[in-house]
Amino acid sequence: MARTEKAISKTSVNPRSVPKKKTKIKKGYAGWLFASPWIIGLLLFYALPVVSSLYFSFTTYSILQPGDFIGFKNYSDLIHDHLFWKSIGNTVYFAVIFVPLSIIFGVALAMMLNMRVKGMSIYRTVFFLPTLVPQVALAVLWMWLLNPGFGLVNGMLDKIGISGPAWLGSETWSKPSLIFMSLWGIGQAVVIYLAGLGDISNEYYEAAEVDGANWFQRTFYITLPLLTPVIFYNLVMGVIGAFQQFTLPYTLTQGSGKPNNSLTFYVSYLYDNGFKYFKMGYASAMAWILFIIIMILTLLIFWSSKRWVHYQGK
Amino acid sequence: MRQSMKRIQLFLLATLIVLAFALVGCSNGASSSKKGVTTITFWNNATGTGKDALDAVIKQFNKTHSKIQVKSTYVASNESSDDKLLTAVTGGNPPDISLFDRFKVASWANQGSLTDLSEYAKKDGITKDKYYPFAWDESSYNGKLYAIPISTDARLLYYNKDEFKKAGLDPNKPPTTIDELEADADKLTIKKGSRFQQLGFAPWLGQGWLYTWGWAFGGDFYNKDTDKVTLDNPQVVKALQWEQDWAKTHNVEDITGFQDSAGSDAQDPFLTGQISMQVNVTGTVEQIKKFKPDLNYGVAPIPTPTGKDFTTWSGGFSLIIPKGAKHPKQAWEFLKYLGSPEGQKLYCGTSKGDLSVIDSVNQDLFKDDPIMMQFVDLLKTSHNRPSISQGQLLWNELDSAVDKAIHGKGDPKSLLEKANKKVNDALAKDKAN
Numbered sequence: 220m221a222r223t224e225k226a227i228s229k230t231s232v233n234p235r236s237v238p239k240k241k242t243k244i245k246k247g248y249a250g251w252l253f254a255s256p257w258i259i260g261l262l263l264f265y266a267l268p269v270v271s272s273l274y275f276s277f278t279t280y281s282i283l284q285p286g287d288f289i290g291f292k293n294y295s296d297l298i299h300d301h302l303f304w305k306s307i308g309n310t311v312y313f314a315v316i317f318v319p320l321s322i323i324f325g326v327a328l329a330m331m332l333n334m335r336v337k338g339m340s341i342y343r344t345v346f347f348l349p350t351l352v353p354q355v356a357l358a359v360l361w362m363w364l365l366n367p368g369f370g371l372v373n374g375m376l377d378k379i380g381i382s383g384p385a386w387l388g389s390e391t392w393s394k395p396s397l398i399f400m401s402l403w404g405i406g407q408a409v410v411i412y413l414a415g416l417g418d419i420s421n422e423y424y425e426a427a428e429v430d431g432a433n434w435f436q437r438t439f440y441i442t443l444p445l446l447t448p449v450i451f452y453n454l455v456m457g458v459i460g461a462f463q464q465f466t467l468p469y470t471l472t473q474g475s476g477k478p479n480n481s482l483t484f485y486v487s488y489l490y491d492n493g494f495k496y497f498k499m500g501y502a503s504a505m506a507w508i509l510f511i512i513i514m515i516l517t518l519l520i521f522w523s524s525k526r527w528v529h530y531q532g533k
Numbered sequence: 534m535r536q537s538m539k540r541i542q543l544f545l546l547a548t549l550i551v552l553a554f555a556l557v558g559c560s561n562g563a564s565s566s567k568k569g570v571t572t573i574t575f576w577n578n579a580t581g582t583g584k585d586a587l588d589a590v591i592k593q594f595n596k597t598h599s600k601i602q603v604k605s606t607y608v609a610s611n612e613s614s615d616d617k618l619l620t621a622v623t624g625g626n627p628p629d630i631s632l633f634d635r636f637k638v639a640s641w642a643n644q645g646s647l648t649d650l651s652e653y654a655k656k657d658g659i660t661k662d663k664y665y666p667f668a669w670d671e672s673s674y675n676g677k678l679y680a681i682p683i684s685t686d687a688r689l690l691y692y693n694k695d696e697f698k699k700a701g702l703d704p705n706k707p708p709t710t711i712d713e714l715e716a717d718a719d720k721l722t723i724k725k726g727s728r729f730q731q732l733g734f735a736p737w738l739g740q741g742w743l744y745t746w747g748w749a750f751g752g753d754f755y756n757k758d759t760d761k762v763t764l765d766n767p768q769v770v771k772a773l774q775w776e777q778d779w780a781k782t783h784n785v786e787d788i789t790g791f792q793d794s795a796g797s798d799a800q801d802p803f804l805t806g807q808i809s810m811q812v813n814v815t816g817t818v819e820q821i822k823k824f825k826p827d828l829n830y831g832v833a834p835i836p837t838p839t840g841k842d843f844t845t846w847s848g849g850f851s852l853i854i855p856k857g858a859k860h861p862k863q864a865w866e867f868l869k870y871l872g873s874p875e876g877q878k879l880y881c882g883t884s885k886g887d888l889s890v891i892d893s894v895n896q897d898l899f900k901d902d903p904i905m906m907q908f909v910d911l912l913k914t915s916h917n918r919p920s921i922s923q924g925q926l927l928w929n930e931l932d933s934a935v936d937k938a939i940h941g942k943g944d945p946k947s948l949l950e951k952a953n954k955k956v957n958d959a960l961a962k963d964k965a966n
């Protein structure tokens with residue numbers, strides 16, 4: 220390192236003594252060397268698996284056996300796979316309902332937690348705490364809360380005279396239950412919204428107040444438009460996360476997706492194929508289809524963002 | 534110029550050192566021969582009394598075999614997947630021995646990742662008649678032996694004698710026919726609104742898989758001669774039809790609610806008295822001893838339509854030698870030992886809850902235990918899940934067919950025909966490869 224610095228200072232003092240090109244190589248050389256653990260790791264453990272999974276998706280690879288090249292057979296088989304479509308249906312259902320709800324609740328919560336009230340840091344902590352609970356623990360906890368017989372939720376519903384559904388045991392209610400659970404872990408997004416709210420310059424509000432705008436107008440004409448960059452970020456991350464939903468439903472049903480496959484999510488089915496049925500080629504094909512779906516959705520959101528995302532100072 | 538050459542050399546040297554360390558790290562345990570002693574690695578997921586039992590066997594083996602030393606390592610796995618062993622076999626650096634659920638033997642053997650033990654067994658005179666037939670069948674695939682069975686279990690109907698008395702039933706006369714089972718269950722059920730205070734029975738709870746009822750109804754799931762599954766077997770269809778009818782008449786949603794409320798271990802609904810009768814596995818005996826020793830219960834054969842020809846099915850563990858193991862010969866010695874009457878006696882005598890795969894050992898160990906003897910009595914005719922490459926798919930398809938049938942999503946016959954086709958198609962594909 221010291222030598223490189225010397226070389227640089229030499230160049231600046233006497234440009235002719237060391238050719239400029241060589242310095243550049245030398246400088247880059249040290250950089251590459253220091254970055255090499257990361258580069259090697261990235262290529263070996265990230266790029267290589269990604270590329271090979273594309274190849275495997277055209278084979279009958281089973282992890283234990285290399286398998287044969289079968290062209291697009293895995294993809295055409297998937298089209299005729301009933302459970303594949305069911306898993307897509309479940310995943311889309313979850314994403315379509317969960318992501319908007321998480322934005323609405325997240326923004327609302329953030330706005331409440333942004334008020335100037337005594338002990339606000341305590342409230343903020345309370346809402347953030349659930350995100351620290353591991354997904355598996357979250358699943359077990361909610362299995363008890365939503366327990367049809369002795370659960371707290373049905374117990375409370377009972378008190379006000381409603382006999383609650385079987386929640387996770389009912390085909391109609393299993394996915395809504397999952398959405399409730401996921402909404403509980405919304406704290407991460409709320410923190411980002413809070414940062415976004417803090418970023419909005421007070422001048423806008425002062426000006427609006429002078430103009431006589433009420434709370435409603437301030438929220439919908441100042442807060443929300445200026446929060447759109449953050450909402451945009453959370454929307455993209457939320458969609459990606461929702462399509463990769465795995466731990467919660469898999470833990471809740473011990474991988475069975477019961478009742479009636481209503482909790483068989485896309486990645487759960489992918490995992491079963493890869494690691495339980497030894498159909499890694501088939502699973503790789505599923506992974507690439509998922510990648511394409513997420514890619515298209517993300518591109519769509521980016522494309523639409525020009526119409527609804529407003530940046531401050533523009 | 535020279536300086537940069539030197540640097541490249543230095544860089545290469547550093548890389549080599551790192552690689553060398555990595556390679557040494559990968560081949561651990563392979564080169565630990567001290568005066569001709571071979572150390573063999575043994576992966577298992579045993580805990581509690583199961584670990585005590587394995588430790589006892591390993592200790593005894595190491596004492597009697599001066600040239601071979603077994604080293605046990607805990608590695609997590611479960612009935613349907615074994616990611617770490619999978620990675621180790623793929624990476625060409627597996628342990629010498631692994632504890633292995635027999636359920637997985639066929640699918641792993643089909644993938645060519647288990648060592649064929651037929652020759653070893655032949656040389657040492659180890660034959661099918663030494664073990665229960667089901668244990669041997671589940672350890673074999675396509676006529677070759679891939680595992681040595683070491684433990685087993687069976688399923689019986691557990692019933693709560695106190696609740697029988699309270700309901701006015703004879704606690705020494707558990708139901709023997711399906712009709713009696715249903716009549717007793719209704720007498721034992723106490724329901725308030727949609728909630729069960731006490732559930733008499735439900736076919737699919739506990740170990741009430743379709744395997745349990747299909748065999749109890751006299752059906753079969755697999756034809757050895759054609760090497761095809763037979764889920765459309767009329768008796769299997771009948772069993773599922775019976776489950777569907779039960780679900781309809783007893784309101785499945787309420788039972789599902791009850792099922793989801795069920796805890797495990799000490800909170801198991803049979804232990805807490807919330808369910809009066811349930812099909813369960815041998816291990817429940819130990820569970821009751823541990824968490825609720827004063828529970829007044831009995832066990833009985835699983836009822837059949839005729840009240841005769843009682844049967845059950847068994848799973849259990851085995852030992853395998855993964856493909857690519859460094860010391861298969863020495864590993865075989867340990868497999869042989871744990872599978873011998875001597876090893877079995879030590880193992881099952883220490884672990885308790887486990888039944889041996891050798892009949893004489895069970896007769897000896899459990900002769901004074903009337904409950905365990907009920908299990909032992911049925912083992913000679915017990916079934917095993919078909920030893921086919923698609924065992925896991927078959928399991929999931931059966932499970933899903935029951936789930937659909939009891940929730941009224943299709944009639945049993947067409948559900949089973951569909952599942953049958955799916956599994957047989959997958960089997961045909963495996964054969965073509």
